[in-house]
Amino acid sequence: MNLLKLLDKMCPETNSPEEKDMFFSRREAFRQFGDMSKKVAMAAVPLGILSALPKVAKADTASLIGVLNFALTLEHLEYRYYQMGIESGVIDGADSAIFMKIRDHELAHVNFLTEVVGNVLGGTPVAEPDFDFTAGGNFMPFEDYGQFLALSQAFEDTGVRAYKGQAGNVMENDVVLTAALSIHSVEARHASMVRRLRTKKGQDDVKGWITNGSNGTLPAATQAIYAGEENVSHGGVNVVDLTGIDAGAVSEGWDEPLNKDQVLGIASLFLA
Amino acid sequence: MKNELIKPQGLIKNANRRQFLKTGSLSVAAAGLIMVGCKDVEEINPMPPMGDGVMLGSGDIGILNYAYALEQLEAAFYGAVIQGGYFANASAEEKTIMGDLEKHERAHKEFFKAALGDAAIADLEVDFSAINFGDRMSVLNAAKTFEDLGVAAYNGAGQYIENVDYLLIAGKIVSVEARHAAAIRDLLNPGSADFAGDDLIDENGLERTLNFSQVLTAASAYVTTPIDFSQLPS
Structure with missing residues (x-):
């Protein structure tokens, strides 16, 4: 587009x-x-x-700018994380194609959202914050590949939930909604890949999809990222009762949203 | 219980969203400008239901039936996969994945059926004769087609959903379809960038979307029941 x-x-x-x-x-x-x-x-x-341009539907435009700047903040975080990871040399050579591609997507998202906020909606794109990916000295993602993968999973799963949580807030604008959905599914592809990669390397037993509300072997500080993912009721229908399929599998079949405050609470751990 | 999801209000158009068109299109026409994309969804298509097929319907109900049709296709596919020769001899990892996908898609299908209640379309007839369920590559390539198609379908349909609750439900499912798609693609080409390949994702990092016609045309290779989607929003 x-x-x-x-x-x-x-x-x-x-x-x-x-x-x-x-x-x-x-x-x-x-x-x-x-x-x-x-x-x-x-x-x-x-x-x-x-x-x-923004003179038309000013209130609506202001709301869209707010949502897209929120998304842009997360994309800045993801892009900087992967760029620093690639530059650090921490990534196994066999996995470099995966993380180069993810990095490229996050950069494309940063550029796309910056253009939309600044040049289409007439707003001010949020500047890249200063990040501390050690979260105050607790992690060493650019020295320890296992930790790099763990935080990558945390960021991707958070990204999926963040976009999902904003869909309803941009639904009045069909094109912005479609763009947001089209980023959302890319983040989900990343999340699936990184989760499975961690399990292939023996660091976890997570699957590409989220089982119950489990954060696997991720640090306890990441639990908020998975809180609520155990939900098995949608639109008033309890799908376990309906189908007899086990709750773990049903929980895997639906991803849950997070609201802006919940996401910013998670992201704030990595702000300098 | 099954009526909780589908409320009559869900069928009422959001007036604010489209109201400008009533007069706006006249104004634009007078100015001699072409208006692209700003369409009203209230168009009524008089095409009658097909005798031996299914009619998805209009508005949000139509879109939920569209999703239900795709989930029926996926559930039928994985139901056949786990009965087939490939699955019987698959690696532990692939058995887990296929077993999970069968459950997820069956859960999606049953959910939509229950949610739609009396408005649900009938069971679709499928034809998987082009797929060799004893052959790993045949099964994985078909799975890739179905999962990628599902993601593009949900991404393309989202803009037509009027009820925010339905939009959220679609959003909860589409990311799982994307997770599936990435896993299947990685099984086909491990360690590569294909899990989120350039064949699907453009230079802005946005995934492909497909419209109703494109999706149902692709699906028609495997669905023999005629599907009338003429009343879906456009």
Whole structure:
């Protein structure tokens, strides 16, 4: 998806014919500057166009910016973590293709969300925080590969829950929702891969999916990441009672959300 | 119990979300501009139900039936896998994975059936004659197709869901389908980047989405029951 398509699909949430006309005509003007995802001539875009966009549906736009900046914070964390991991040399050579790909995705997410917040929604993309991946001296992820993998799993499983928890908050904008869902499933693919990798290396017995609310052999400090994952009731239907399938397997079949405060509580362990 | 999920209110369109269109489209037409993507979902398709097929229906019910159809396909597939020769001789790891996936997909299927209640479509007829259940590569490649398709289907359908509770339920399931897909892809090409391959994920790090027609066309290679999705939102 490129950003012009995104802009194309944004719709003015207003009843004023004048504002609607302005939205669509500004959009047409904006279009002429080319594909923003390639960063073409952004400096040449008249400020008036950028400032006109958020004027439409201001409250909705502010809310979207808030959600996407929250997501961007997490993507900054993930990208920096993998970049430092790759630079440190801690990663087994046999696994480098996996972590290079994950790193590339997290960087793409950082860039994408930065563009959307800054150049489509007219907001201020959150700057990369300073991270402390030792969490105050408790971990050595860039010296100990087992710890690197453990924190990677923690971050990916948290990311899945974080995006899931925000879906309802962006559902009024179809394109932002679809983009968020399309990042969400990528994070889930990462999580599955890293979880299985840890088990293949004998560090845990976790599967690609989360069984009950188990954090496996991860440090106790990660328990909040898995709290609530044991849920087996959805939409008022207890799926264990319905199917007779064991609760462990049913819990694996549905991932659970976390809200923003819960996620920030987890992430704050790694803020310098 | 089964009626708790599907409430009549779920079928009522969220007025705020689409209300601008009622007058907005006139304004835009007058300005001579093409409006892309800002469509109303209230279009009524008069196409009658098919005699020997299933009609998914409209609105959120239609989308839940769409998910139910895909889960029926996946559940039937893994049900056949665990009865087959590949599974009988599979490694311990692959037996665990296939056994888990069979349970997850069966749970998804039964959940949607219960949640939809009287609105649920009938059981679909499947045809897996193109899959050799005695052959590891045949089974894993089919599993990859189904799991990747499921993820793209949920990702593509999310924007049409009106009820936030249904959106969350779809979100809870799609990430598990993505976990499955990554595991199957890693079994096929261990240690590679295929678990989240460039064939699915674009330069912005966004996974592929597929629309109703694309998904059901792909599924029709294995589902013999005609599926009428003409009333789904667009």
